[in-house]
Amino acid sequence: MRRLAFLLAFLAVPPAGASTATRASxxxxxxxxxxxxxxxxxxxxxxxxxGRILTRVSIAVEEVWVGELTDTTVDVVTLGxxxxxxxxxxxxxxxxxxxxxxxxxxxxxxGVLRVVEMAQGAFILEEGANPRVFRKGxxxxxxxxxxxPPTARFPESLRDLELAVREIKRAP
Amino acid sequence: MxxxxxxxxxxxxxxAALALTLITTDANAWVCSRVITGTNLExxxxxxxxxxxxxxxxxxxxxxxxxxxxxxxxxxxxxxxxVGISGCQPPNNSTDITFTPLAARVDRDLVxxxxxxxxxxxxxxxxxxxxxxxxxxxxxxxxxxYSAQTGEIFDGDIExxxxxxxxxxxxxxxxxxxxxxxxxxxxxxxFTDLANTAVHEIGHILGLGHPDEWxxxxxxxAKGSTMCATAKLGDIDKRSLACDxxxxxxxxxxxxxxxxxxxxxxxxxxxxxxxxxxxxxxSDWSGYGFCASPMPLVNDVKIxxxxxxxxxxxxxxxxxxxxxxLLLVLCSLxxxxxxxxxxxx
Numbered sequence: 398m399r400r401l402a403f404l405l406a407f408l409a410v411p412p413a414g415a416s417t418a419t420r421a422s423x424x425x426x427x428x429x430x431x432x433x434x435x436x437x438x439x440x441x442x443x444x445x446x447x448g449r450i451l452t453r454v455s456i457a458v459e460e461v462w463v464g465e466l467t468d469t470t471v472d473v474v475t476l477g478x479x480x481x482x483x484x485x486x487x488x489x490x491x492x493x494x495x496x497x498x499x500x501x502x503x504x505x506x507x508g509v510l511r512v513v514e515m516a517q518g519a520f521i522l523e524e525g526a527n528p529r530v531f532r533k534g535x536x537x538x539x540x541x542x543x544x545x546p547p548t549a550r551f552p553e554s555l556r557d558l559e560l561a562v563r564e565i566k567r568a569p
Numbered sequence: 570m571x572x573x574x575x576x577x578x579x580x581x582x583x584x585a586a587l588a589l590t591l592i593t594t595d596a597n598a599w600v601c602s603r604v605i606t607g608t609n610l611e612x613x614x615x616x617x618x619x620x621x622x623x624x625x626x627x628x629x630x631x632x633x634x635x636x637x638x639x640x641x642x643x644x645x646x647x648x649x650x651x652v653g654i655s656g657c658q659p660p661n662n663s664t665d666i667t668f669t670p671l672a673a674r675v676d677r678d679l680v681x682x683x684x685x686x687x688x689x690x691x692x693x694x695x696x697x698x699x700x701x702x703x704x705x706x707x708x709x710x711x712x713x714x715y716s717a718q719t720g721e722i723f724d725g726d727i728e729x730x731x732x733x734x735x736x737x738x739x740x741x742x743x744x745x746x747x748x749x750x751x752x753x754x755x756x757x758x759x760f761t762d763l764a765n766t767a768v769h770e771i772g773h774i775l776g777l778g779h780p781d782e783w784x785x786x787x788x789x790x791a792k793g794s795t796m797c798a799t800a801k802l803g804d805i806d807k808r809s810l811a812c813d814x815x816x817x818x819x820x821x822x823x824x825x826x827x828x829x830x831x832x833x834x835x836x837x838x839x840x841x842x843x844x845x846x847x848x849x850x851x852s853d854w855s856g857y858g859f860c861a862s863p864m865p866l867v868n869d870v871k872i873x874x875x876x877x878x879x880x881x882x883x884x885x886x887x888x889x890x891x892x893x894x895l896l897l898v899l900c901s902l903x904x905x906x907x908x909x910x911x912x913x914x
Contacts, residue, residue, distance in 0.1 A: 448681030
């Protein structure tokens with residue numbers, strides 16, 4: 398059995414460590430959010446602003462989990478994009494495909510809506526009978542706070558995520 | 570007579586599996602950042618500088634985090650980490666990429682690109698001791714501007730969030746700190762190592778991406794690759810490059826040689842055709858380059874697309890790691906089966 402354990406140990410290579418950010422828990426994301434919505438991405442437009450390329454993406458809102466929204470469509474602005482022959486990449490900034498269902502943690506900043514903590518605040522849906530959610534780094538490097546409490550795993554199903562978000566929001 | 574559970578056949582299988590595991594985890598996993606195409610997927614050519622003598626400039630404001638202008642020395646050493654290095658894999662080429670700081674600091678706070686006056690752009694290093702414009706948890710942010718057609722990098726800027734984080738040179742510092750965090754109860758431990766962050770961000774300026782995604786298991790990350798997607802706060806290991814990082818930059822920018830790309834990435838490797846990994850035909854890639862492993866192309870180390878929109882270029886195929894792992898599983902099962910059928914002592 399010791400040999401078996403020895404061999405299985407080889408299967409469990411421990412993980413180790415572009416924009417660089419400290420890892421946020423779900424509770425921290427919820428606390429930083431003014432709105433959390435489930436929606437579908439629509440048209441996007443990129444534009445210049447003081448040397449930066451920004452991309453405005455319209456989101457058709459299906460459900461509002463946190464905050465109050467009267468509009469059924471909101472525009473979210475992300476860093477980076479392409480205008481003509483010039484592209485700009487900001488690691489960690491979200492890049493949406495059209496028609497993608499997402500859960501977004503949103504906050505208003507400098508007059509526009511942005512996703513909280515860039516890639517950390519977006520959950521992409523994998524459609525199915527029980528839709529699942531996952532996150533992507535889009536080039537963001539996450540740094541663990543070694544002194545803090547362990548970060549709990551994020552819910553993997555859409556409805557579990559909704560329940561967790563609402564529970565965090567209800568908590569005092 | 571008690572039959573050994575470790576028969577010669579099982580032993581050979583296990584030995585082969587272990588050997589393959591050790592060999593293939595040395596396969597390169599570094600990836601190149603790529604042009605983001607109209608579909609918002611990273612399917613374009615890889616991002617590369619088309620010249621090797623790069624310069625950078627400090628913003629005049631500096632930072633109060635380090636005494637005097639000490640940030641210049643730390644950042645300079647971080648750039649130097651990528652200069653004059655050799656790869657670990659044969660033929661152990663070197664790179665001739667260089668970084669030179671401009672003599673004078675610049676007053677202009679331009680992160681991004683001035684397309685009206687391209688010559689006025691600098692690769693800017695800027696500390697934002699106040700008015701950090703991005704999310705609070707971002708420690709540093711790299712913005713790269715490039716040609717969407719060729720992937721040529723025009724400009725790369727790094728912003729450091731010195732409003733929310735206190736940067737320091739932690740080499741030899743704070744032996745009593747259990748890692749440094751901004752939330753540490755001990756004020757002497759509330760620092761973020763500047764070089765550890767800077768070396769990683771400079772890798773992005775060179776066009777390297779992350780070999781892994783959040784939560785993924787990449788062998789190069791187990792070996793401490795600077796370009797991996799996760800790290801520990803207070804970590805200073807990423808100041809120095811791992812073999813995977815060195816091989817990546819040496820492959821992209823080999824000394825006295827044009828930038829390298831993998832041409833005809835799939836077809837040449839007898840995979841199942843370009844259509845299966847990129848959605849494009851082989852002819853679509855002619856004239857474009859994108860990065861791939863510099864490893865010799867042997868049967869069990871193939872090159873394939875690692876994902877459509879995950880920031881990757883090409884990397885060692887999952888085949889390279891899954892085959893030996895499957896062998897290990899098989900080997901383990903055999904051992905378990907033999908053990909369970911062995912006569913009792």
